[in-house]
Amino acid sequence: MTSLPTGYAPSSYWMASAPGPSYPTLEPGWEGTAPDVEVAVVGGGIAGICTAWELARAGRRVALVESDRLAAGATGHTTAKLSALQGLAYQDIRGARGEEAARLYAASQADAVDRVRQVTAELGIDCDLEECPAFTYAEGEDTMEKVRAEAETASAAGLDASFTTETDLPFPVAGAVRVAAQAQFHPRKYLLALVEDLIARGGLVFEHSRVVNLSEGHPCRLTTERGARLRARDVVVATAYPIFDRALLFPRLEVKRELVVAAVLPSDRAPRGMYLTPEDGTRSVRTAPYRDGQRLLIVTGEKFTPGVGDVERRCARLIDWTQDRFRGAEPAFRWAAQDNWTTDHVPYVGPLHPASRHAFVATGFAGWGMTGGVLTGRLLAARLTGGPLPWEGLYDPRRLHPVREAPALLRVQATVARHFIGDRLSGDGADAIRNIPPGGGAVVRLGGRQRAVHRDDEGELHTLTARCTHLGCLVRFNNAERSWECPCHGSRFAIDGSVLQGPAVRPLKRIEDDEGGARDTGRGRQ
Template sequence: MNAPTGMAESYWMHSTGPTTYPRVTEDLDTDVAVIGGGIAGLCCAWEIAGTGRSVTVLEADRIVSGTTGYTTAKVSAQHTLVYDLLRSSFDADTARLYARSQQDAVEHLVRTAADLGIDCELERAPSYTYVTSADEVATIRAEVAAAAAAGLPASLVTETGLPFPVAAAIRVDDQVQFHPRRYLLALAENLIRSGGAVYERTRVAGLDEGDPCRLTTEHGATVRARDVVVATHYPIFDRALLFTRLQPRRELAVAGPLATGADPHGMYITPEENTRSVRTAPYGDGRRLLIVTGEHLRPGVGSTADAVDRLAGWARTHFPVDSLDYHWGAQDNTTTDDLPYIGRFHPGTRHVYVSTGFGGWGMTHGIMGGRLLAAELAGESLPWAGIYDPRRLHPRVETGTLLKSGLAVGRHLIGDRLAPSTFVDSAADLAPGRGAVMRRSGRRSAVYRDHDGRLHAVSAVCTHLGCLVAFNDAETSWDCPCHGSRFDIDGNVLEGPATTALDPIDPDHD
């Protein structure tokens, strides 16, 4: 990176302590097993526990340490330019149901935090989508009209709290920003007090959809459950073929202290400049923490370090920040019709559910999805359940995106094998802190030299569907460009859909 950007960690992770929930070591039974301990899984588990059923959360690593621990943490019904898209792609009713479900999630968060007495730095703030180009004003006007028709208190403004002029913006008042780990760690504690169970370092490796369902963990224990919710961000099971309808993307964030007088007093996002999202959070000593997100890219494609530099440069140019204390990245998945998949996993299932495809708005969708699934498992149905049903098919809307996504996967699956080695041809030429995919002993290897000079080598073949990984030079990881699986330098899974590590290779054997 060209300029210092602080520690490679999110503020949410750095400002909260670790968790120490136990691992599943023996077989157990539960009414509902929830796979995944992020916002989608914990909110779902907490809501289900409230219906009187026993519920168990199974997290592969530590709860709230994946994408949820690296979010921007906006909880808003105003999602960039979604309402005009929904109205034109589907109909006015779909846009209206989407707005109702999202605003319901916003208010549910506020009520729950108050009822449980959770101190999570929750703040009400207006939410804006803005443009700086006069050519894009018509786009904002259309979004304001569509959002207002969907029932949101949306207005068109040309003045904001940003320290630079905008051509136009949509404003929606009384949205929420908060500290996601403080909220969710408290929710997990309340779940335990209510009779639920949380297990960490328990990676689920197999699913038998019997009656009851049987989950097999990587250490051999079996969890039997009447119902199963797959809330692993990217589904770890491919039986529904959702991997053909999900497109992974990675977004980056930088954060640094800002004087209170420079606070823009709101949550902002623009689709311009490869996305720029801005909010602040309390930071002590009368300061705010400026958080700027953007530079989205497909995992494993392009230089992540260069993207962090661009984002940091934008933050320093537009805001009076003396330093950037943090930088981090988060991953999300967008569906082919821009609506999340929340409901029964596939047409043939009776007891397995999924919550995924949040498209960059996981805080609101995670809360909403928990309410939706808890109702469905209780034999009820919320008014908006139909628009999120994973079994839906919208060929007119999805075909173009499906073809584009399929071509991208095919290009990496085949083309990357024909490409030359990355950066260097020999491990001897690999500088400290650098990684490369190279051919060693007739096979593609992912080789990294750490700052102490030691080599780490693993197979470059992703254990999900066999694409080749690429080195992430900002986060020191191996990322798969096909479906977004991520691995550390020793091949351990950081992010699914892969569930098994990359094969180890002798680093000294050429």
């Protein structure tokens, strides 16, 4: 296995190439200077931005509230495919929900792809939008039969899907599903243009404003960690993993993280289709316009539960695969993305809980958040303005099919229980601190309590409480991204304990030496 190359950016190309402007923070006292809004959208990724924009376009007064920067979470770390063909999804959906559900899913996803085309033209957005075919391919004979079945299932669902053995990949495939006229784009260029238009339509936008409480009523009230309050008739929670779980969605969501490598290729050697295979732990391939007549090859894979396994080794495997299949590809960027999978393979978009009349949620996009986010905006804007779409019921979070969902639900909960209980029973002693190398981290037992200890590149120790502030699972160290991650529900924390990704809304507490923190028992293995 090759070592990780040096001299490339450990950051998202989308973030680096479209930094975007800054927006104000929602501060205490704001409520006394402006009227209430009709809709408050919590979460500034593609689902939140598209929802806020669609509502503003429909004449509603909207506030968009983001805990960090707009389009900088999962949306800023996506592969940015706009495709109604999504791996082997149609077999999964038909098996879990039936043929009509598969048909509605295909229609709604195709509508989302078309919506991006329409809005790009309407607003004149320069977002590198390119039309191209999408493929789900197989190299091995075992997977090929599933691919052939997916072509038939997707076609029956209404997509223009066909089975083929021809692709423009530089290596042979056994077969593939092909759907024409799909698209790819630069997500931040598209979404930041929507935000600009949202503001022009009277919308309010806030960054670095973490919402920590929702009180449903007439009106609903949101409170941020700074104590600012915002009142709205309706609230949409679009925070990837919901920060509120009044619908008990947590047992029905599985969190996965995927790695991304972006490498430079000459334009004449770059494939122009969008590709995905379920083999090798999933491999997704597309290219994007780069510079000097080159294309950026974007490869995704190595799906894993946050906090589980050696992430640096996974990165090396993904780079190996990329350079083996695409000779001469020079890695330029690497990053990672995180998403949630539902137990019946269809996202949750609709009321936050069964009794909710004014609070809504969007989550569970299963790695297809670009079409899922655009669909969310269309669906919730239609619902809140009196024009429901035909697939509204398909995505309703209140659905539950105990018999069909039971195996997946039990599997998800068994995994959570294993981490919640098993991790507590295994603890490292203080001697383990000496074995933490510079740049590394581990959960160790100190004074009878579990602590998350990181040694920085200079050898200094940084100690935090090790229990996730969401529901108390023990965090684990991600050695590639240098972060603490919760394997139960995917919350992520920086080395200083601050929240990088929810559902947690409170940081891990920093532990000083005089509070039982880790004292430096050695500089680690050099």
